[in-house]
Amino acid sequence: MAFSPEDLKIMDSIIKRYPRPRSAIMPLLHFVQSKAGYVTNEGIELIAKQLDLEAAEVTAVSTFYTQYKPSAIGEYHVGVCTNTLCAVMGGDAIFASLKDHLGIENDGVTEDGKVSLEHIECNAACDYAPVVMANWEFYDNQTVESAKELVDSMRAGSPKPPTRGPNKLVTWKEASAVLAGLNDGLANEGVQAGQPTLLGLKLSKEGK
């Protein structure tokens, strides 16, 4: 794909956020993913050109971070937390059943390109374990069944909404634009907090 003049303008505005241009590499890589779906060679070369760096320098950064994908992934990228706490509480069982249900392995993509699967590390929602992420939105308190229903809803084209997130699950590319620091206007959607987040406050109001 080619990047449009409008895209170049956005990339320029991302660079201008920082006192020094090189700091923009990470948001620019997220931006490339928002357009191409993954970190393409074209994207690498474009970033290198804009920042006056060698392509190898941009590649070195891109390959360090696991969120930058070297090849196409699903429209909905599903991450199952299998770090210790989630794993023990059901994450291992969820991950195994999703692999089986989707017929793909870790880092695999379904043939229809709808869903990709990855086991992920702790995603800072341990009081909602077991946790599944989709396009890095929270799906809290999952079970084997609820996780299967989630991926089925994605393949049917109407993904279930996140438990703590916007009213509708955005696509991988749309989420990548948010991670490039662009505002999609959805910040005010969804709950301010789930029940576990509020438990201490609630108990305190009951005099504890």
Place this chain on the structure above:
Amino acid sequence: MTKLVPVLSAHWDEKDSFTLEAYKRHGGYKASEKALAMDPDAVIQLVKDSGLRGRGGAGFPTGMKWGFIPQGDNKDHYLVVNADESEPGTCKDTPLLMANPHVLIEGCIIACHAIRAKHAFIYIRGEVTHVVRRVNQAIADAYAAGILGNGVDVVLHIGAGAYICGEETALLDSLEGFRGQPRLRPPFPAIAGLYARPTVVNNVESISSVPAIVLNGAEWYQSMGTEKSKGTTLYSLSGHVANPGQFEAPLGITLREILELSGGVRKGHKLKFWTPGGSSTPLFTDEHLDVPLDYEGVAAAGSMLGTKALQIFDETTCVVRAVLRWTEFYKHESCGKCTPCREGTWWLVQILRDLEAGKGTEADLAKLLDLCDNIMGRSFCALGDGATSPITSSIKYFRDEYIAHLTNGGCPFDPVASTLFVGAGA
């Protein structure tokens, strides 16, 4: 019995708590107004007097860190907020930012004034799309209201999945557009941090604690907590408990107290082991229920307060499986810069896999401890040290369980029994 004291979390139960309007409804941005009218040194002194210590794990006094920034040096100074919350078990900054991003922005304005910085960067992990939206919107709203842009600029920088970037110097390299690998210290960030300029790096919860301190005074903050651990903090309870969640309490509350008020360990089960502050802090057992959860109390009992991530595991959990999984995490997240961590964590995983599968020998336990000895204190940064914590502490308390894997020819535990859906028909 210690009582819960919601300060940071006081208004999280209001549906629009994350908006500027809601924040102002409860006195939001009054503290920055007050601080901006004060001499910067007086702000630093106030934070020093409050006794506030870093909430990201190390517990370094926040005011003292600010005081290290050289003044009158005619250089740009920077504030960098570490919102790269990734330590296994840690889940406090993420809900804080989702429910109330403005308190962090106000804290940034106050801290920038104190250290004479014009730029603050918030480095947030990339795996939390909706939290990124909330913080970004809060920054935009603060600019639109003229709260930002008049002397202080805040830039949100979004990470891309690397635990090591929670280490402050790796975070700075990442923010400069490099691979996130730690730097040799000295020079410390206070002298040569971001872009080699004097920089303060503080955790989200630390900076977010500042507005209330400015509004209510150092004495108020000092009145809570213990002798050397002042104020309130967020304790994150997770795992095999009846009711997991966030509990804001004065430092020094015990796990027994938190379990009592929250409903205890899950029904029909008993506590086996727990982390006081994430997986990098040595494990505790049911012997440690009454350890005061403050910096000194936890250290005296042989662990670290860390991030106050209380991960609870009951008797259905295999400690070897738990430790292996954490070790696989450290191996995966090791940045590769130093040999003890890069090679050491790889070997730890190999040996633990054999042990869990019942294929090891008792000599492997000695080998594990020897490897840990060669990683601990010899690695470039704290990631390597942290990787050894679950291993050495679990062998200390559960040596027999490691041996049982060998005599049993494999793991004696049923993994289904430790899931939440056991007995639920799922």
